[in-house]
Each structure stands twice: as structure tokens, then as C-alpha cells.
Amino acid sequence: MKRKVLFLCTGNSARSQMAEAIANARFGETWEASSAGTRPAGFVHPAALQVLQEIGISHLGRSKHVDEMQGLAFDVVMTVCDSAAEACPVWLGQGHRIHQDYPDPARASGGEVDGLAAFRAVRDRMLVDLPRLLESQEA
Numbered sequence: 832m833k834r835k836v837l838f839l840c841t842g843n844s845a846r847s848q849m850a851e852a853i854a855n856a857r858f859g860e861t862w863e864a865s866s867a868g869t870r871p872a873g874f875v876h877p878a879a880l881q882v883l884q885e886i887g888i889s890h891l892g893r894s895k896h897v898d899e900m901q902g903l904a905f906d907v908v909m910t911v912c913d914s915a916a917e918a919c920p921v922w923l924g925q926g927h928r929i930h931q932d933y934p935d936p937a938r939a940s941g942g943e944v945d946g947l948a949a950f951r952a953v954r955d956r957m958l959v960d961l962p963r964l965l966e967s968q969e970a
Contacts, residue, residue, distance in 0.1 A: 833863045834906040836965065837926065843868030843894045845876045846911045846933045846953060852883050852890035853957050858965055865905075867897040876937055882950045886958075900924070907968045927968065931960055 836854060838847040847866035854864035871894040883890050905926035911933050933956065939949030 836864050836907040837905045838866040839910045840912040842872040844872035845879045848875050848892050856888045867895045867900050878950045882954045
């Protein structure tokens with residue numbers, strides 16, 4: 832039976848969306864991932880979709896409010912917002928909570944090239960972190 836993970840952030844447009852897509856694409860045999868935010872942006876950032884596509888992941892997610900997840904059972908709830916820059920949501924439902932900071936790539940300064948580099952950096956770090964973090968929750 833698949834374990835369930837919820838990725839939480841504030842806007843649910845970039846970091847949590849990328850984590851959801853990576854987890855479902857790379858660990859879909861053992862994990863079912865969802866994502867949500869406390870103040871959803873209402874869209875998935877185009878740069879997040881672009882950098883996922885670069886590694887062969889097509890993501891059809893939508894920006895969702897955390898209230899949509901209330902009452903659902905999760906094994907793990909992972910916050911992915913940078914605690915130094917913004918307040919991460921609190922999860923009061925079922926699921927072991929873990930936290931991993933990622934800077935908000937949508938806040939990167941500079942032009943499109945710098946913005947994409949920020950999204951790629953977060954994506955690449957997730958590709959390293961998520962296997963370790965999810966495997967540590969399998970027991």
C-alpha cells in the first residue's frame with residue numbers, strides 16, 4: 832500500500848508543486864504525493880513547470896488551499912518554505928511532520944535567466960533531498 836505525503840508551503844505555486852511532482856514521478860511506486868498552501872496563488876508557476884519538464888516530468892497540478900486537505904490521512908506532512916523568509920503553515924491533521932527549507936525561487940532577483948536558475952537550483956536540491964527524507968519515513 833502506498834504511503835501518502837503532503838507538501839505544504841504558502842503559495843502552493845512553486846516549491847510544494849515541484850516536490851509533489853518529483854515525488855509522484857520518482858517515488859510513485861511507494862508514495863502518493865499531494866500539495867497545498869495557506870495562501871494559494873491560484874496558479875502553478877510556469878517556471879516550475881518548465882524546469883520539471885526539463886527532467887521529463889509533466890505536472891498537471893493546481894494551486895490548492897490547505898483546507899482542501901483537512902480530514903485526509905497522510906503519513907508524512909512536509910513543509911518546504913524557507914522559515915527565515917516566511918511563516919510556514921501549521922498542520923494539525925494526521926501525519927508525521929518534517930521540515931526542509933527551500934528558498935522561494937519566484938522571489939529571485941534578476942531576469943528570466945536568473946529566475947530559471949533559481950527554480951533549477953530548488954528542483955535539483957529536491958532531487959537529492961526527497962529520496963533521503965522519504966526513505967527515512969519508511970518504517
